[in-house]
Amino acid sequence: MDISTIIITAGVIGGIAAICSSALALAAHYFAVEENPQIGELEKMLPGINCGACGYAGCSDYAKAIVTEGEAIDRCAPGGGDVLEALSEATGAAVDAFEKTVARVHCAGDADNAQHRHRYNGIMDCHAAHQLAGGDMTCGYGCLGYGSCARVCPVDAIEIKNNLAIVHPDLCIGCKACIASCPRGIISMVPASQKIHVLCSSKDKGPIAKKACQVACIGCRICVKLDEEAFTMDGFLAIRNYDNDVTNPAVVEKCPGKCIVAVGAALEKGEPTCA
């Protein structure tokens, strides 16, 4: 092959590259969109996982909303205290102390504890199972265990163990995606610092609830008697009031339904961090 062919080819390609790059450089200079540099700065501070917990399409969208629309800076749940502090410093907005919240499935009725009234052989989706006569469980409130929440979790923090959804609190980023995905509506956000929870959502009367599940709230009110501040009743169901700490840890032992559970105790025994 002639050496001139190589030189001509290199020259032509180099020429095209020079023309194109100068065109791009000029375009970048003359057609540049003026963007508030703060948006880029804030975006770098955000976690960048685009989970949607803030209600915007992604971290970039949220950063833009903070700068242009004056959106509150405390909406990034996964970012936690560090991001909040950084955002507060950058924007000058004052904020309260950050309290980490994590999702919790208020049910402990796994395959061993909860009774099933029929066999479900449809799509492995909680909505589909719930559509069919209110689910295959005798309990009309508990976790169905077909994993609709686990599939929407952006960080795989939900495990389906023995037909029960379990949120791992140390993995949960608090984006709330699972809450909307649950057809039973039994997932809610709880402060990560609180260790004692009511793991039952059954509003049935005691005998009915007990028949359906071995770990059900029977509405005996013992927890309310022991610790009025931390527990309230909603009909036949005990509700944990997370505004107050549990002052009397005996509630866990005394609960006849075994549905009030201390997370820390399970940790020490080496069980999953959440049950």
Place this chain on the structure above:
Amino acid sequence: MRVTRALRKLRGSIHPQYFKGLTSDRNIVEMPLPEKLYLSMAQHLGAPAKPIVAKGDTVTRGQCIAESAGFISVPVHAPVSGKVIDIDTAPTPSGTMAPRVILETDPENTETVTMPPMPDWNERPQEELLKRIAEAGVAGMGGAGFPTHVKLSPPSDKPINTIIINGAECEPYLTADHRLMVEQGKGIADGIRIMCYILNVKTVFVAIEDNKPEAIKTMQDALENLEGIDATVCILPTEYPQGAEKQQIAITTGREVPSGGLPMDVGCVVENVGTVLAIADAIKKGIPLTQRVTTVTGHIVKNPQNVLAPIGTTYADLVSFCGGLTAPAAKVISGGPMMGMAQPSLAIATTKTTSGLVVLEESRVHIYQAMPCIGCGRCLEACPMNLVPAAISYAVEGGDYDRAESLNILDCIECGCCAFVCPSSRPLVQHFKLAKPKIILKRRQAADAKGAK
């Protein structure tokens, strides 16, 4: 009176095993009153009826116990005299939760209240007849339960020129409509005359599958000498889903209902034979809809037959009236096996739409494990609505409901042909049933948001 054949074959369609012989030769039997009746308030499509009785009230047979809660809604009447022992919330056969009234039967009290009969119906205004049909609680008895008075009052810009009476009964096992046509041909003819008068229509097709020669014969006799009505018995080939209304319109009249449209868009009204009979009873005798014929069948039912039972009878009572079971039941289906709903227990009670109760034993229940799609295209061939079930099910599985909508999932009639033919046992129609309500809800919310602006 003419007799024709279907204009063409169905597109798609399947040929399941029918097992209609279990009950098709046996007369309809009236069931003695059960001890308790469980009347659901959501027996029809639309808003559930509102109970107007309280716990402890005594009711008389034929008395209205729940009033209609809107235009697309119908009232519920007491099928027997007795006492209201409770009002609670319970699952309906279609799987949703709805209020229900529990009646304790009083066998001593044989009193019956009816509305005034209208033997001179063809001299009264149409509005009066429509009002009567609504008051009698008549809803489509084929399965969907659409309120009949709504179907019979089309908007003025959609003129109706053809009535199709659906006697296809393409679902396997079921023979309730078949027996009704054989035994009550004259009553059906009366109902047809009333419908023709209300809608001012002269053309009527009675569509019957060719596996019911006896019904074809009796309907021919019954439709002889209907003055001023051009009645045709249309004999359809036996294939599923011949009884779906859009398919039936296409093969009897050649008209194609547009995507997202209703039969009235092509000038048709389709009514099930049971509904036609209920219309005749409501007008001519003033009797509200409080009982229906249900096929209680299955190879393990000792004495399978068509039972005329009051609405609200539990499945357990129906089965024990038919002699009980010879083997443990593995699956109980309300309706036919193709489109019916599997039931959690025999404690569920019948409604106005319960055309059958199919009890299957272990060996007939296919516990499937869904496998990946192998791209064979058999669901495309089987779909009577020209859809692509494989692609739609992938979209639904991946949560991409917008794509499912763009693939016209809302045109799916949920006949189940796709899942029936799938060699990978994929739950195709199950996916569509899951996604359709969500997409409809989303559309409605979007429309509301637009309206609010």
